[in-house]
Amino acid sequence: MTVDPQPVEPDPAGPRVGADEWVARQMHRREQLPGWLGEAQRLVGRVGWWPRLAIAALVAAALPALGLGGFQLQVGINALLLALLALGLNVTVGWAGLLDLGYVAFFGFGAYGFALLSSGQLGAAGIHLPAYLSLPIVMVGAAILGLLVGLPSRRLIGDYLAIVTLFFGEAFLEFTTNVAPGTLGGANGIVGIDPIQAFGHQLTSNAGYFYLLLVLLVVTMAALKLLDSSRTGRAWRAVREDPLAAAAMTIPVNRVKLMAFAFGAVIAALAGTVFAAQQISVFPPDFNTAYLILIYAGLILGGAGSISGAVLGGLVVVITLDGFLRSPTEAGYIFYGLILVALLVKLRPWLKLGIVLAVTIGLGFAAHAIAGAISPSAIAGGPQSGGWIASAVRDWVIVPASPKTAGNIGFVVLVCLLIAVVQARGRWRTVLLVPAIYLAACVWEARLAAEPSITRQILIGVILIVMMNSRPQGLLGSRRVEVVT
Amino acid sequence: MDFFVQELVNGVTTGALYALVALGFSMVYGVLKLLNFAHGDLYMVGAFVGYFVIQWFGGPSALTIPVPLLLVIMFVLAAGLGGGLGVAIERFAYRPLRDAPRIAPLITAIGISFFLENAALLLFGGQTRVYNTPDFISLSSGISIGPVTIDDVQIMVIVLGAALMVGLQLLVNRTRLGRQMRAVAGDREAAEMLGISVNFTIAATFFLGSALAGVAGVMAGLMFNQVTNVIGFLVGLKAFTAAVVGGIGSIPGAMLGGLLIGVAESFITGYLSSTYTNLVVFGILIAVMLLRPSGLLGRAQLQKV
Numbered sequence: 001m002t003v004d005p006q007p008v009e010p011d012p013a014g015p016r017v018g019a020d021e022w023v024a025r026q027m028h029r030r031e032q033l034p035g036w037l038g039e040a041q042r043l044v045g046r047v048g049w050w051p052r053l054a055i056a057a058l059v060a061a062a063l064p065a066l067g068l069g070g071f072q073l074q075v076g077i078n079a080l081l082l083a084l085l086a087l088g089l090n091v092t093v094g095w096a097g098l099l100d101l102g103y104v105a106f107f108g109f110g111a112y113g114f115a116l117l118s119s120g121q122l123g124a125a126g127i128h129l130p131a132y133l134s135l136p137i138v139m140v141g142a143a144i145l146g147l148l149v150g151l152p153s154r155r156l157i158g159d160y161l162a163i164v165t166l167f168f169g170e171a172f173l174e175f176t177t178n179v180a181p182g183t184l185g186g187a188n189g190i191v192g193i194d195p196i197q198a199f200g201h202q203l204t205s206n207a208g209y210f211y212l213l214l215v216l217l218v219v220t221m222a223a224l225k226l227l228d229s230s231r232t233g234r235a236w237r238a239v240r241e242d243p244l245a246a247a248a249m250t251i252p253v254n255r256v257k258l259m260a261f262a263f264g265a266v267i268a269a270l271a272g273t274v275f276a277a278q279q280i281s282v283f284p285p286d287f288n289t290a291y292l293i294l295i296y297a298g299l300i301l302g303g304a305g306s307i308s309g310a311v312l313g314g315l316v317v318v319i320t321l322d323g324f325l326r327s328p329t330e331a332g333y334i335f336y337g338l339i340l341v342a343l344l345v346k347l348r349p350w351l352k353l354g355i356v357l358a359v360t361i362g363l364g365f366a367a368h369a370i371a372g373a374i375s376p377s378a379i380a381g382g383p384q385s386g387g388w389i390a391s392a393v394r395d396w397v398i399v400p401a402s403p404k405t406a407g408n409i410g411f412v413v414l415v416c417l418l419i420a421v422v423q424a425r426g427r428w429r430t431v432l433l434v435p436a437i438y439l440a441a442c443v444w445e446a447r448l449a450a451e452p453s454i455t456r457q458i459l460i461g462v463i464l465i466v467m468m469n470s471r472p473q474g475l476l477g478s479r480r481v482e483v484v485t
Numbered sequence: 486m487d488f489f490v491q492e493l494v495n496g497v498t499t500g501a502l503y504a505l506v507a508l509g510f511s512m513v514y515g516v517l518k519l520l521n522f523a524h525g526d527l528y529m530v531g532a533f534v535g536y537f538v539i540q541w542f543g544g545p546s547a548l549t550i551p552v553p554l555l556l557v558i559m560f561v562l563a564a565g566l567g568g569g570l571g572v573a574i575e576r577f578a579y580r581p582l583r584d585a586p587r588i589a590p591l592i593t594a595i596g597i598s599f600f601l602e603n604a605a606l607l608l609f610g611g612q613t614r615v616y617n618t619p620d621f622i623s624l625s626s627g628i629s630i631g632p633v634t635i636d637d638v639q640i641m642v643i644v645l646g647a648a649l650m651v652g653l654q655l656l657v658n659r660t661r662l663g664r665q666m667r668a669v670a671g672d673r674e675a676a677e678m679l680g681i682s683v684n685f686t687i688a689a690t691f692f693l694g695s696a697l698a699g700v701a702g703v704m705a706g707l708m709f710n711q712v713t714n715v716i717g718f719l720v721g722l723k724a725f726t727a728a729v730v731g732g733i734g735s736i737p738g739a740m741l742g743g744l745l746i747g748v749a750e751s752f753i754t755g756y757l758s759s760t761y762t763n764l765v766v767f768g769i770l771i772a773v774m775l776l777r778p779s780g781l782l783g784r785a786q787l788q789k790v
Binding site: 093097099101152155156159160162163164166167168170171174175178179289290293296297300408411412415419422423447448451454455457458460461462463464465468469472 | 514518519520573577578581582585586587588589590591592593595596597598599600601602603604606607608718722725726729760761763764767768770771774775778
């Protein structure tokens with residue numbers, strides 16, 4: 001759901017219909033930031049959605065021109081791809097409220113469909129369709145598949161639908177891995193896929209795919225924005241909130257659900273075609289549950305139900321997490337930056353923030369000195385980060401000579417400590433926060449920074465757990481007001 | 486015919502394993518109406534606990550304690566740690582979401598499953614750990630009836646599995662805790678008004694279910710001999726299928742479903758090809774979900790308005 005730009009004027013007579021109207025108004029007031037931040041928020045809110053979209057698109061389009069290198073451009077492509085996928089998932093999960101755990105299979109369907117239609121895989125010479133033929137074919141196919149997979153949603157609700165779709169996704173993986181290895185390539189996948197081509201032009205450079213994805217993303221966002229405020233969009237949300245009431249309001253519930261599935265599937269398949277063309281190859285593991293969870297992490301982080309939330313969540317998740325894969329130093333920037341930002345946002349007043357930071361820094365130097373005095377080997381290992389972070393934290397964190405075992409133990413203790421921080425109330429929370437931050441830094445330097453790909457996966461899981469427990473509406477979504485019955 | 490019986494025995498053994506995991510799923514679903522996606526990963530944790538117990542007592546070929554004692558320690562520790570982890574997960578991740586929209590705990594469960602899987606990867610590494618069961622339990626001894634052999638591990642799995650299931654059935658139907666569990670499953674608010682501690686009952690359910698998953702993990706380690714950080718996912722899905730086929734929320738249903746899935750899998754592998762095993766099992770699930778969503782032994786739920 002998007003934030004209503006015009007704040008509701010409070011009714012001097014007080015709430016009329018019951019408690020929920022009052023709750024809604026309180027929520028609305030709380031969503032507004034205080035002071036000049038609130039002014040800025042209202043100012044941005046006054047600009048219409050399409051100028052905002054256009055400005056964002058122009059900024060994004062300028063990025064490759066500013067000299068993004070090969071790695072950054074690939075991260076950009078991954079991020080746009082995930083944003084597009086999160087948008088599609090938003091239709092099914094965010095708007096229609098149907099938990100689709102087989103979503104990644106539609107992405108795979110698009111990729112495999114494009115791969116079969118534009119490579120030497122089928123027949124002796126292969127089929128090499130131009131993009132203006134293959135894309136519509138794949139998308140229509142995906143829509144039909146989406147309708148078929150959505151059919152159970154007519155009878156099954158909630159968890160049961162989640163199971164069936166999850167198994168559909170798994171079955172897709174098994175299918176592409178095991179069935180018809182001659183055509184689908186089995187575990188070896190399909191290689192040598194044509195680039196996207198039309199009218200004699202070919203899209204071969206990464207910059208080209210970046211722009212293509214950007215255009216697709218902006219067009220999809222605009223289309224979904226219009227759809228959101230249309231009859232269909234309202235019907236989706238009505239079905240999500242209460243299917244029975246929606247049916248009573250003459251909304252064709254089943255047809256609306258199927259439409260949501262088909263829309264999500266088409267967007268996913270579109271992303272899949274671009275993915276296949278850009279990668280030049282597709283393999284079954286590209287479409288596994290881990291990727292599905294990444295899409296969910298993006299959507300949940302941004303806020304299910306909001307277009308800009310889904311896109312921003314997708315972008316942020318990929319850019320942050322792919323940053324880990326670049327180098328331990330860049331991962332270090334992201335890690336310490338995230339901690340600082342979290343503290344800045346969560347700790348008020350400033351005095352408390354200052355005390356926590358000062359005590360954490362002091363504790364670190366003291367602990368380092370004590371550990372070094374007891375046994376020199378306890379601080380013999382150097383931090384994993386490089387650059388100025390390494391020199392800054394060298395005498396602060398404790399990294400033993402054999403960091404693996406100590407790091408593992410530290411990791412388990414850290415998880416327990418973080419849970420304790422969450423559970424503690426009032427002053428104890430602040431007290432526990434200090435050792436938790438320090439231990440996190442130690443474990444990071446000893447173990448996590450050395451295993452960037454595992455850390456990345458762990459963080460995806462943490463995003464889902466933390467967001468669902470602390471801010472289920474996501475970073476950008478507005479809190480849904482529950483009507484008390 | 487011999488081949489048939491041998492495959493049946495193998496299927497029943499695997500089925501007992503699936504049934505144990507499925508029981509936990511079903512129990513948790515019964516009290517919380519939550520699909521605990523992290524359940525399969527508790528099974529993985531149990532398998533790792535068993536592995537480390539073997540290593541702790543000198544490794545598979547040079548055990549320092551008698552084998553029965555080792556097995557007891559493995560099962561008890563795996564059950565305890567699995568159960569404890571399950572309770573912790575419930576306490577910290579699911580309890581705050583008990584009244585949230587249904588989609589929120591489901592997504593949290595996926596996150597926990599992913600977290601556990603990768604935390605295990607970080608802690609234990611990605612290499613396959615091997616129990617080396619034949620080093621301390623002879624697989625050639627056991628019961629042979631004609632050409633059909635049931636080795637000691639299979640006997641143990643079947644007997645222990647059956648004992649645990651009977652015990653659980655008794656616990657749920659005959660004891661005070663079981664009555665509380667059934668009451669909470671039936672109507673949480675009404676149970677609370679009748680003075681039942683809902684939090685404790687749900688925690689106890691999680692402990693029991695997760696402990697069964699831990700035990701199943703050790704059994705799997707002994708039987709299949711291989712432990713990695715990703716074994717939980719597929720077994721979780723199969724147990725899931727078992728619970729759904731039998732009728733989710735029903736304990737005899739979970740047992741029946743587990744046996745059916747195990748036997749079906751064994752026959753498909755034996756008579757067709759192992760390539761299609763998973764595909765057929767998933768097909769069974771989707772078919773059951775579409776034709777009889779309440780499962781074989783489950784009761785169709787009326788939707789209350």
